[in-house]
Amino acid sequence: MSNPRRLHKVYVVFTLFQFIKGLLPLIIITMLRKSGLLGLEWYWYAGASALVLLSLLFGWLEWRAFTYTVEEDRIILRKGVLFKDEKTIYYGRIHSVNVDQPFLQRIFGVAELKIETPGGGKTADGILPALAAGEAEQLRRQLLSRQLHVMKEGIGQNSQEESEKASTFGSEGELRGDNASVPERQVDALFQKSSGCPSAESSDSAYFRLTSVQLLLAAATSLNLGLAIAFIAGIYSFANDFLGRFTPIRFFEQLYTESQSHVPGYFIIVIVITAIIALAAGWVLSLILYIIKYSGFTVKREGMRISVSYGLLNKKAYSFDPDRVQSVIVEEGIVRQWIGYAQIKLQVVSSDKNEQLMLHPFLPITEMEKVIGLFVPQMKWSAIEAKAPKRALFYYMRNWLLLTLVICTTLIIIWPFNGLWSLLLLPLVALWRRACHQTAGLTLKEGQLLLRRRNFSKVTYLLRRQQILAMTLKRSRAQQRKNLVSLSVQTMGTVNDYSVSLLEYRDMERVWNWYSREERV
Numbered sequence: 001m002s003n004p005r006r007l008h009k010v011y012v013v014f015t016l017f018q019f020i021k022g023l024l025p026l027i028i029i030t031m032l033r034k035s036g037l038l039g040l041e042w043y044w045y046a047g048a049s050a051l052v053l054l055s056l057l058f059g060w061l062e063w064r065a066f067t068y069t070v071e072e073d074r075i076i077l078r079k080g081v082l083f084k085d086e087k088t089i090y091y092g093r094i095h096s097v098n099v100d101q102p103f104l105q106r107i108f109g110v111a112e113l114k115i116e117t118p119g120g121g122k123t124a125d126g127i128l129p130a131l132a133a134g135e136a137e138q139l140r141r142q143l144l145s146r147q148l149h150v151m152k153e154g155i156g157q158n159s160q161e162e163s164e165k166a167s168t169f170g171s172e173g174e175l176r177g178d179n180a181s182v183p184e185r186q187v188d189a190l191f192q193k194s195s196g197c198p199s200a201e202s203s204d205s206a207y208f209r210l211t212s213v214q215l216l217l218a219a220a221t222s223l224n225l226g227l228a229i230a231f232i233a234g235i236y237s238f239a240n241d242f243l244g245r246f247t248p249i250r251f252f253e254q255l256y257t258e259s260q261s262h263v264p265g266y267f268i269i270v271i272v273i274t275a276i277i278a279l280a281a282g283w284v285l286s287l288i289l290y291i292i293k294y295s296g297f298t299v300k301r302e303g304m305r306i307s308v309s310y311g312l313l314n315k316k317a318y319s320f321d322p323d324r325v326q327s328v329i330v331e332e333g334i335v336r337q338w339i340g341y342a343q344i345k346l347q348v349v350s351s352d353k354n355e356q357l358m359l360h361p362f363l364p365i366t367e368m369e370k371v372i373g374l375f376v377p378q379m380k381w382s383a384i385e386a387k388a389p390k391r392a393l394f395y396y397m398r399n400w401l402l403l404t405l406v407i408c409t410t411l412i413i414i415w416p417f418n419g420l421w422s423l424l425l426l427p428l429v430a431l432w433r434r435a436c437h438q439t440a441g442l443t444l445k446e447g448q449l450l451l452r453r454r455n456f457s458k459v460t461y462l463l464r465r466q467q468i469l470a471m472t473l474k475r476s477r478a479q480q481r482k483n484l485v486s487l488s489v490q491t492m493g494t495v496n497d498y499s500v501s502l503l504e505y506r507d508m509e510r511v512w513n514w515y516s517r518e519e520r521v
Helices: 011-022 024-034 042-065 103-108 133-166 172-176 182-195 212-220 225-245 249-262 269-293 334-339 365-375 391-415 420-438 476-479 503-517
Strands: 067-070 075-079 083-090 097-101 110-116 126-132 298-302 305-310 315-320 325-333 339-346 358-365 439-445 450-453 458-464 468-474 486-489 498-504
Touching: 011 042, 011 083, 011 103, 011 126, 067 133, 067 450, 075 126, 097 103, 097 133, 097 365, 103 110, 110 133, 126 133, 133 305, 133 315, 212 269, 212 358, 249 476, 305 358, 325 365, 334 339, 358 365, 391 420, 391 498, 420 450, 439 503, 450 486, 450 498, 458 486, 468 503, 476 486, 486 503, 498 503
Parallel strands: none
Antiparallel strands: 067 075, 075 083, 097 110, 097 315, 110 126, 298 305, 305 315, 325 339, 325 458, 339 358, 439 450, 450 458, 468 486, 486 498
């Protein structure tokens, strides 16, 4: 049994930061007062100093109480000042050990280590929030090495039991004259299966790194509209609230009035130009944040496991067993489709059921089959065989065109002349829904289900039968008469469903029978 170890002493400072973070709203409200922080009475400063000292004292007590012990078959975490908490994690239960370095940790040269197990809750089962960066990486490798050792022992024991049961009739190795023992053959096969390479030794060289040019192109084509819209909303709120302090009326109301007086009837031009500038600014911000997030993106193989690391300010490093991958998600953005690129994400069982691990953020479609086969060899990239029939186009169009028509009618009623511009939405929506119809489809081949759909980006899901938890077929009475069915699939490790809409009944029936082994839908 090894001796208990403690976290880095900077953990005491982190406790203080958490305390200040909790008081941040009160601090901001105080600063916005006319007197501000400098106009407070002396006892406010004395009380704040006392709270800081108490927070540091409590942080020191927590640091003293927080220990971890690495034993032969498990790691034990002990913590708690007022209430003691002890957690034991056996190596055989670990499916990933990840190292994160958020910005604050990077400043102090420490890292956060997370131990994930299949039974984890909303957070990782084991979290060591402050380890020296080198110590965190060393512990990560140590835990994964011991997990592999436990796995080999488990395979060896199972194989020995099977050999003993078969000894009455003669072992398979003796019949073939094979000198290798059953455990050795199974372990070697497991290595070869996970690596997708001829041997386990050569698998360590299977890696790729995102170059600076690739990172810039990936950032430029990411088109994070959500971030852009949030940026526009923030600019609007800032201008309306902050600039409103210096003008007699609201800023955007004043801009609207002046645009009408100088360019009567054409204020819509001002709105369009403002929106274009805001979208461009949001795109630039999205580009910068993307580069910061995925800078230094590297994927490599560590024996049986895949290791991924990236991040400039918030550095992340996680590893996983390819056999634990529940699904592969290939996403082709609007711009990336034009240049033939996509990104690959993996859904694995983790504490965050909404997180998808990035395997490659910017990959040519022509190399998709090679990369998936190398790093997730149980999945196969293939073309779509069963597409949505032509008669399903009506259902793809109907609801969205009706909604767009209602919006256009409302805008025309409010602005009789300028509202007519909204009618341009009708052909745009029709083209979009037609593209969604043309993209939808599936392929059932070699024990794998491949689904493809489109919202704005084209998304492809690769699923194995053993990872599927539930499958649902949906159709209305009208769709039933047209022999159209929608499919929804749920896997472990995510709260979201993978779905495709309005395909042929016979294609869905084949998928249903493949999954349920029944003869009816």
